[in-house]
Amino acid sequence: MNIANVAQREVLLFDLDGTLVDSATDLHRAMNMSLNALQLPTVTEAQVRVWVGKGTALFCQSTLQHLTGKVDPAQQQQLLETFLKIYNADPCVETQPFDGILEFLEWGLAQKKTMICVTNKPEAPARAIVDHLGMNHYFADVIGGDRFEERKPHPRQLLHCVEQYAQSKDQVLMIGDSSNDVEAARRAGIDCVVVSYGYNHGENILDCQPQQVVDNLCELIG
Numbered sequence: 001m002n003i004a005n006v007a008q009r010e011v012l013l014f015d016l017d018g019t020l021v022d023s024a025t026d027l028h029r030a031m032n033m034s035l036n037a038l039q040l041p042t043v044t045e046a047q048v049r050v051w052v053g054k055g056t057a058l059f060c061q062s063t064l065q066h067l068t069g070k071v072d073p074a075q076q077q078q079l080l081e082t083f084l085k086i087y088n089a090d091p092c093v094e095t096q097p098f099d100g101i102l103e104f105l106e107w108g109l110a111q112k113k114t115m116i117c118v119t120n121k122p123e124a125p126a127r128a129i130v131d132h133l134g135m136n137h138y139f140a141d142v143i144g145g146d147r148f149e150e151r152k153p154h155p156r157q158l159l160h161c162v163e164q165y166a167q168s169k170d171q172v173l174m175i176g177d178s179s180n181d182v183e184a185a186r187r188a189g190i191d192c193v194v195v196s197y198g199y200n201h202g203e204n205i206l207d208c209q210p211q212q213v214v215d216n217l218c219e220l221i222g
Contacts, residue, residue, distance in 0.1 A: 003212040004173060004193045004220045011166045012108055013158060013190075015176035016119035016126055017052065018198030020101050023129065024049045025094040030087035031063060037082050038075075040067055053178045053199030055120045055145065056080060062201075084122070091125035092132040098197060100216035105138040107221050114165045118157045120145035120180065140165065153183035158190060175217065179208035193220065 006012070017023045028048040035042050043063060051062035060079045064071050108115050115138050119126045123144025130136045141164075143157050150156040158174060166172050174185040177198020182205075185192035194210045195217065205213065214220060 002220075003191050004214075006113075006173060006220045007111070008171075009113065009173045010171040011114045011116070011161060011173070013116050013118045013161055013172065013174045015152075015174075015178070015181050015198075016117055016121055016129065018177040018200075019098075019175060019181075019195055020117065020135075021095050021097050021129060021133065023091070023095040024052060024199065026091060027052055027059070027087065029093065030083055030091075031059075033086050034079060034083040035063070035067075037086075038079060040079075043067070049199065050202035053201045054180055055151065056084065056122075058201070059083075088122065088125045088128075092129045095129055095133070097133060097135070098195070100218040102135075104217035104221065105135065109138055114140050116140050116161050116165065117142040118152070118161065118174075119143070120151045122146045152180040153187065155184050155188035158184050158188040162188065162190065177205070179203065179205070182208045182210050 028045040032042040126144045127142050145151040148156045169190045172190045174192040177195050178200040193212045
């Protein structure tokens with residue numbers, strides 16, 4: 001069953017990391033630079049790919065849990081602040097769009113869809129990535145995790161998009177890669193499609209019972 005039905009949707013919402021772009025290499029680089037600064041051991045990119053996907057605070061928490069066997073709140077805050085400073089300064093060195101993304105966004109542009117990036121990543125680095133990759137002309141807005149007090153899986157960001165850009169929720173589709181996206185869409189009352197290749201904090205995306213899973217967004221446009 002094709003829940004997506006993208007031709008009939010007016011508004012398409014996209015998660016960023018793990019959905020539109022593969023940013024794990026840059027996240028790994030910034031995390032190891034941060035760990036070096038705090039005189040802690042480094043981690044592997046494979047580990048980072050498991051730990052990302054549910055926000056920076058949880059990424060730092062998972063890293064410390066692995067390295068020290070516990071999470072000291074003061075140390076977590078120090079790592080978080082260090083990481084954000086390092087990562088935000090240069091978030092797009094090796095980050096690239098996943099296969100099929102540019103083709104799908106071109107289709108959306110040609111079809112005059114309103115497309116919005118909705119991410120838990122802070123807005124400054126999110127916009128920097130979208131700009132650096134020449135993708136900003138596709139999006140009506142880039143909504144970072146720091147624009148509102150709440151972030152996914154809270155539905156606030158998604159409901160804002162419904163209010164601003166849609167007449168009704170059935171005109172809107174969320175496209176993501178994690179249980180955060182599925183839960184936010186569920187709570188917002190809008191349909192959600194997830195990609196199979198993204199970051200979901202090491203969990204199988206099927207465990208959160210998404211409505212539809214695709215390997216490449218171009219599957220949605222035939």
